[in-house]
Amino acid sequence: MDSRRDPDLCLALAARFHTEHPDTVVLLITDQPEALGLRAMRAGVTDLLAPGADLQEVNRALAEAKQQAEALAARHASTESQGPTGRVITVVASKGGVGKTTVMTNLAVALAQAVPNSTVIVDLDLQFGDVATALNLSPEHFLPDALQSVASGDTIALKTRLTLHESGLYVLPAPADPAAADGITSAQISQLLQVLTQEFPFVVVDTSPGLADHTLGALDHTTDPLLLTTLSVPALSGLRKIVDTLSVLQMFTERYHVVVNHADAADGVTLSDVEQTLGVLVGTAIPRSKGAPASINVGVPLMQSQTRDPLVRALASLANRLLPAGVQLDRRGRLRTKGKKS
Structure with a gap:
């Protein structure tokens, strides 16, 4: 030129x-x-x-x-x-405020602590993502930097663009400037995930609410869709539309996970109502956690502190369904020792 x-x-x-x-x-x-x-x-x-x-x-x-x-x-x-080798776990929710980032950061930390150097979390809430904040990180590099490395085919440079959390989790934060989201395409996200699955056994993807183009690009490479809702009629109704859309697009894989956060039936909606509305079984129910708000404010996920908490117990069970045979977590998120019961 x-x-x-x-x-x-x-x-x-x-x-x-x-x-x-x-x-x-x-x-x-x-x-x-x-x-x-x-x-x-x-x-x-x-x-x-x-x-x-x-x-x-x-x-x-x-x-x-x-x-x-x-x-x-x-x-x-x-x-x-070579084809993809790692599992891609992408969260999908119809509404904000259902706890996507809390659930995904804790799940990612659980996987990272169970299998060292195994897990990267990608923040695809491109305008307002706060994965780095939830993990109390001050990253030097962000998603656009990693996309440049992927485009050049330099996987070594890509790894240097990731931020390492003290749990052993690798983090790829959303753009520091919300305006940068306009220059990111779903094709770039697809290419990024394709490379990351060659490097990591687990790629955890946080997303913005709904089915934005970037989320659909991620779902095209997703092995384990994580459908997240609360026991509220609006969240549940919206998730039903998402399930229908993913079924039409043939993106609804057999390895889906339905997760209900804040799973208290006091407001009149039950887990049975969720299963009836969605037409699929609920795999994980997370009761309200008293420790979750404080953990978010200090940037230390409950899975990292391995405390006794209903959120830790529920997500340890979910992580065990993703981890390889022989690697399991107990109810506090710690590696289970053979011969011992938690």
């Missing part, structure tokens, strides 16, 4: 090629290499060429670009041929 007339437009286009078409290699013609060099590198530009470059220099740049494009294509083809 010749950037002399409008360098900003060319760099923006180069960045889109870099993220949406990662096998494409971009060369930039510029008469101000020092001014554009760093910005061009961040946009994924491979090389800069002067307007007056001779034929030999142009041929050299094209030959190197061709070689790099072939290497990128081979790397992506190899990743696709």
Whole structure:
């Protein structure tokens, strides 16, 4: 691309090629290499060429670009041929306020503590995600940084963009700027999850309420949909519509998990009502937890503190259905020792 007339437009286009078409290699013609060099590198530009470059220099740049494009294509083809290996657990809820982030961060911590270096949580609530806050983290890198690494096929760089929690959980936070969500496509999310499943046995995905494009992109790679509701008529009615939609789209896998949070029937809705409305069985019921609000405020998930709490007991049981044979948690979220009962 010749950037002399409008360098900003060319760099923006180069960045889109870099993220949406990662096998494409971009060369930039510029008469101000020092001014554009760093910005061009961040946009994924491979090389800069002067307007007056001779034929030999142009041929050299094209030959190197061709070689790099072939290497990128081979790397992506190899990743696709291997197929996914990890399990992707994606939460879906019709309404906000049902405890998505609390449930998913605690579940992710449980899996991470049970199997070291096994679990990454991705915050796909792109505008208002607070997974990092719930885990008391101050990350240096966010989702857009990781998407750039994925587009370039650099899995080593991708891992450096993840934030490590003290429980051993890897965290990929939502964008720091809500406006950045507009530049993220469902295709990029699909590519990210495809790479993460090659690197981690468990990929836990928090989402925004409803069925946004990014959530549908994640569900396309999900092995274990986690359908979350409370015992309220609006939340339950909305989740029924989601179940119907996922069934039509053939995204409702056999390994679904229906989780009812704040499962107290005092308000007139029961677990039987949930099963009748959704047409599927409830797998996990989480009673109201007195310790959950305080744990959220201090950023220490209850599964991490391994305290006696109904939320810990319920999510330990859910985690046990996801963990490999021989690895089980007790009622306090601790690894169960053979021969001992909790």
